[in-house]
Structure formats: structure tokens, C-alpha cells
Amino acid sequence: AQSVTQLDSHVSVSEGTPVLLRCNYSSSYSPSLFWYVQHPNKGLQLLLKYTSAATLVKGINGFEAEFKKSETSFHLTKPSAHMSDAAEYFCVVTLWNTGFQKLVFGTGTRLLVSP
Amino acid sequence: NAGVTQTPKFQVLKTGQSMTLQCAQDMNHNSMYWYRQDPGMGLRLIYYSASEGTTDKGEVPNGYNVSRLNKREFSLRLESAAPSQTSVYFCASSGGWGSGANVLTFGAGSRLTVL
Numbered sequence: 001a002q003s004v005t006q007l008d009s010h011v012s013v014s015e016g017t018p019v020l021l022r023c024n025y026s027s028s029y030s031p032s033l034f035w036y037v038q039h040p041n042k043g044l045q046l047l048l049k050y051t052s053a054a055t056l057v058k059g060i061n062g063f064e065a066e067f068k069k070s071e072t073s074f075h076l077t078k079p080s081a082h083m084s085d086a087a088e089y090f091c092v093v094t095l096w097n098t099g100f101q102k103l104v105f106g107t108g109t110r111l112l113v114s115p
Numbered sequence: 116n117a118g119v120t121q122t123p124k125f126q127v128l129k130t131g132q133s134m135t136l137q138c139a140q141d142m143n144h145n146s147m148y149w150y151r152q153d154p155g156m157g158l159r160l161i162y163y164s165a166s167e168g169t170t171d172k173g174e175v176p177n178g179y180n181v182s183r184l185n186k187r188e189f190s191l192r193l194e195s196a197a198p199s200q201t202s203v204y205f206c207a208s209s210g211g212w213g214s215g216a217n218v219l220t221f222g223a224g225s226r227l228t229v230l
Contacts (some may be wrong), residue, residue, distance in 0.1 A: 102173070
């Protein structure tokens with residue numbers, strides 16, 4: 001079965017320091033993987049996606065993620081945090097069901113950024 | 116602006132009351148989804164519609180019904196609301212195929228409280 005695990009429920013960083021949000025997945029086939037961001041009281045927005053092309057994926061707002069098949073990981077990184085990055089981040093894996101792909105969400109990581 | 120529109124944004128119900136959450140998208144997307152978001156549990160799929168005229172159960176369909184009224188609209192109905200249905204509900208849509216497949220566009224959410 002396909003699933004996704006976000007290893008940290010909360011991550012705290014200082015502005016200007018690197019960000020690392022961890023995600024591990026399990027899948028019986030080559031998955032598509034995504035990161036979505038949710039700012040307070042807002043809907044979710046796509047940050048980036050991996051669909052079996054380049055293993056290093058660049059997204060919006062300076063975020064990137066690397067697909068590592070040997071480690072079944074898809075960690076999200078950013079070199080330098082900004083106050084506006086404070087939000088909740090969701091790692092997502094695809095799930096096939098009768099020829100239609102559905103998305104399975106992780107439980108989320110809340111990123112806190114202090115001045 | 117193009118996107119996904121959900122109504123209402125907030126609703127308070129008493130146990131046993133019924134209500135319908137409305138969702139409309141203007142991006143000509145084939146697929147539409149209803150998710151619920153609860154603290155510490157990420158987003159869980161309630162129902163989805165792969166294309167106009169079809170609907171299928173997701174992870175947590177009990178207590179809900181859906182109608183894909185046309186290609187644009189996908190409604191979620193609670194026939195007899197229960198406190199366990201207190202949640203934030205998100206509607207989403209996707210192109211379904213090709214480069215847009217599985218990239219979800221989300222509405223802003225509907226916060227439902229059942230007393």
C-alpha cells in the first residue's frame with residue numbers, strides 16, 4: 001500500500017537559517033510525490049512535484065526537494081528561511097485505484113520561523 | 116480569478132441537522148475531490164469524482180453523500196450531522212490527465228462546527 005510519513009510535526013528555525021522538512025514514503029511502484037504548503041486559514045498550494053524526471057526538483061519560493069529511491073525519501077529544503085515561510089507543509093504520494101490516481105497526504109509539518 | 120470556490124466559509128450546525136457544502140471550479144477540470152482536515156491527521160479524502168457522471172468513496176465516506184452536478188460543480192451533503200464531523204472541509208480539482216494530472220487546486224476551505 002502507498003503511504004507517506006512526515007517525521008516531524010513541528011520544525012522551528014531562525015530567519016536566514018536552512019530549512020529541512022523530512023518525508024518518507026512507501027510505494028509498490030514508482031510514485032509521483034508532491035509538497036503542498038498551507039498558510040494560516042488558507043487552502044493548500046502546490047510547492048513542487050516529482051514525476052520520475054530529474055530527482056532534484058525545484059519549486060516556488062526557493063524550495064527544492066530531492067527524490068532518493070534508495071532511502072524512500074523526498075525531503076524538502078530551503079537554504080535560507082524567511083518569515084513568510086511559516087506555514088504547514090504536506091508531503092503527498094499518489095495512489096492508484098482502478099486506473100485513477102488519488103493523492104495520499106502526510107499528517108503535516110508546521111514550520112515556525114523566528115526573527 | 117480562476118479557481119475553486121467553496122460555500123459557505125463557516126457553518127455551525129446542531130447534531131442531526133443537514134447541510135450541503137457547495138463547490139465550483141472554472142478551470143474545466145475533469146476531476147474533483149472533497150477532503151476533510153483535522154489536527155494531526157493531515158487531509159483525508161471523503162469522496163472524489165474522476166469525471167463528470169462518476170463518484171467514488173475515499174478513505175472516510177461514512178456520513179456523507181456527494182453529487183457531481185455537472186463538470187463545474189461537486190457538492191458534499193451531511194444528512195444528519197454529528198460532532199465527529201466538526202472539521203475543515205476542502206474541495207479540490209485537477210486536470211486529471213497529462214501534465215496537470217494529480218496537481219490539485221484547492222478552495223479556501225469551509226469550517227464546520229457541529230454542536
